[in-house]
Amino acid sequence: MRLLLLLPTVTYRTVAFVEAARRLGVELTVASExxxxxxxxxxxxxxTLDFTDPTRAAAQxxxxxxELPVHGVVGVDDDTAVIAAVVAEELGxxxxxxxxAAAARDKYQQRVLLAKAGVxxxxxxxxxxxxxxxxxxxxxxxxxxxxxxxxxxxxxxxRADDAxxxxxxxxxxxxxxxxxxxxxxxxxxxxxxxxxxxxxxEVAVEGLVTEGRLRVxxxxxxxxxxxxxxxxxxxxVTPSRLTPAAHQEITACTQAxxxxxxxxxxxxxAEIRYNxxxxxxxxxxxxxxxxxxxxxxxFGAGVSLEEIVIRHALGMELPSLEREGQASGVMMIPVxxxxxxxxxxxVEEARAVPLVDAVEITAHPGQTxxxxxxxxxxxGFIFAKGDTPEGxxxxxxxxxxxxxxxxx
Amino acid sequence: MxxxxxxxxxxxxxxxRCKFLVSEPLHAGGVRRFAxxxxxxxxxxxxxxxxxxxxxxxEVIVSGNLVTVVKRSPAAWQAVGKAVGHAIRGALAGxxxxxxxxAEAPASGGMDDALYERVADLFExxxxxxxxxxxxxxxxxxxxxxxxxxxxxxxxxxxGMADVTxxxxxxxxxxxxxxxxxxxxxxxxHAAGSSPYFAAAKK
Numbered sequence: 001m002r003l004l005l006l007l008p009t010v011t012y013r014t015v016a017f018v019e020a021a022r023r024l025g026v027e028l029t030v031a032s033e034x035x036x037x038x039x040x041x042x043x044x045x046x047x048t049l050d051f052t053d054p055t056r057a058a059a060q061x062x063x064x065x066x067e068l069p070v071h072g073v074v075g076v077d078d079d080t081a082v083i084a085a086v087v088a089e090e091l092g093x094x095x096x097x098x099x100x101a102a103a104a105r106d107k108y109q110q111r112v113l114l115a116k117a118g119v120x121x122x123x124x125x126x127x128x129x130x131x132x133x134x135x136x137x138x139x140x141x142x143x144x145x146x147x148x149x150x151x152x153x154x155x156x157x158x159r160a161d162d163a164x165x166x167x168x169x170x171x172x173x174x175x176x177x178x179x180x181x182x183x184x185x186x187x188x189x190x191x192x193x194x195x196x197x198x199x200x201x202e203v204a205v206e207g208l209v210t211e212g213r214l215r216v217x218x219x220x221x222x223x224x225x226x227x228x229x230x231x232x233x234x235x236x237v238t239p240s241r242l243t244p245a246a247h248q249e250i251t252a253c254t255q256a257x258x259x260x261x262x263x264x265x266x267x268x269x270a271e272i273r274y275n276x277x278x279x280x281x282x283x284x285x286x287x288x289x290x291x292x293x294x295x296x297x298x299f300g301a302g303v304s305l306e307e308i309v310i311r312h313a314l315g316m317e318l319p320s321l322e323r324e325g326q327a328s329g330v331m332m333i334p335v336x337x338x339x340x341x342x343x344x345x346x347v348e349e350a351r352a353v354p355l356v357d358a359v360e361i362t363a364h365p366g367q368t369x370x371x372x373x374x375x376x377x378x379x380g381f382i383f384a385k386g387d388t389p390e391g392x393x394x395x396x397x398x399x400x401x402x403x404x405x406x407x408x
Numbered sequence: 409m410x411x412x413x414x415x416x417x418x419x420x421x422x423x424x425r426c427k428f429l430v431s432e433p434l435h436a437g438g439v440r441r442f443a444x445x446x447x448x449x450x451x452x453x454x455x456x457x458x459x460x461x462x463x464x465x466x467e468v469i470v471s472g473n474l475v476t477v478v479k480r481s482p483a484a485w486q487a488v489g490k491a492v493g494h495a496i497r498g499a500l501a502g503x504x505x506x507x508x509x510x511a512e513a514p515a516s517g518g519m520d521d522a523l524y525e526r527v528a529d530l531f532e533x534x535x536x537x538x539x540x541x542x543x544x545x546x547x548x549x550x551x552x553x554x555x556x557x558x559x560x561x562x563x564x565x566x567x568g569m570a571d572v573t574x575x576x577x578x579x580x581x582x583x584x585x586x587x588x589x590x591x592x593x594x595x596x597x598h599a600a601g602s603s604p605y606f607a608a609a610k611k
Contacts, residue, residue, distance in 0.1 A: 014569055358420045361599055
């Protein structure tokens, strides 16, 4: 069986997905938006698709599949989740409808659809970036959050508590959306969202949808308060320490979202706020968890999330979807400050912290680190496992405390 | 130098493979690969790693100050990695070399030498001109028991697509042009790459 794996060249997910495909023994074709220098040497294993134009990408995939039948397609991030849906529809493969994937990709469209379906979502308005920010500030619901329609990893998401902060946040986000690399991405970059801030604890839900039915694979607590003004993520720990009743509400909220968007088949990753009123859907993406964070998840006898996603896409039998018994967590290491990374000290000391499984520094020496909200690249990841979520969280914090980023 | 002074950094590649960067050199005589406890006999470091309880180690590769461990067990690197660190410190503190020099093995050694020549030729004529377009370079380190060991440099070192280059590019070409090759192992310290062609961002 041949898998078409849509891998953007800037993804963290390469090793996890490529090695999972190898373990499963499937024939693998990696599709990227820029050609590999080996594409002519291995035309069965490498192909270039236009990730900026789903219709063109589908035609390119169709041409490829005429020569070599494709049995499944997997996208690994927000953009390629939409491309995967278009390719799946074109080739008659398992996946989401294009409309559902597109709705999940666009934060405004997603909220409108969910609100109509009765899913609890923040009230939101969409404005052109050419709008008069002073005028908008007079009518904004405070506290509120300004965010782009599509950027990932909480990039550009800023809280404002009053008109002065609103205007400053608007200018800052507008400047980001006007950067050439973003502005060229499409009409969405000429708009921004203003939505009410929902207080409460935030969790992430990792799930697998089969014929519209959600199977929750893990609920992660995010123990660091995400109250702004920026929303850089840090620690994820599973199992969640919320009550079973809260888990049920969160699961129901996620399933309602899947149903409202019309998602049918594939992985989902949702961000949900939970407070006295129940679960509030903040965002749902039709893709697995990002970054290196999937390393915190193992199922059954050590099966990775990527293996499950690939098996599902190819219609292969699924192994146990029960997460391993231990508590597990990951810390996306925050950017300490902007500047050029010279060196990271204390990696071994961090790794020596009891319960710490791995410390992966993904930023390279000489890389410019950019803090949130403009930034979107974590300098690394820390993983820990233990008997309790509390112990895992403490280990992640202790390990982080031993790292020193030397920035020039 | 006491065992406590030795610094070891673990870099898991996936649940089955992990690289360990050691502050002290472990083996100066090129690359040594051990695919079984029997092959590890005489090399205290490899013997100790194969003996880690519950790890079911399948392979140990040592080059300079880098140790790559491949295991079959689903056990987390959290536990196995610490045992590997203990083994490294113990081997370095021992009276003899941590890794024995490569023994002459006329039969398989001759075959590996012949494969080395063919692989080196493939690298020179095709692989390196291809990766050079992205500022990269792939160094053939050794061929042992028909397994090719490579180190990536330049734009390939730390590149987000390095594994695609390795598996879909180099390994596929080896299968096509040198089908006797049984596998390929990347012993690159990717974390030290300072100019990766593609740098990753969370999506």
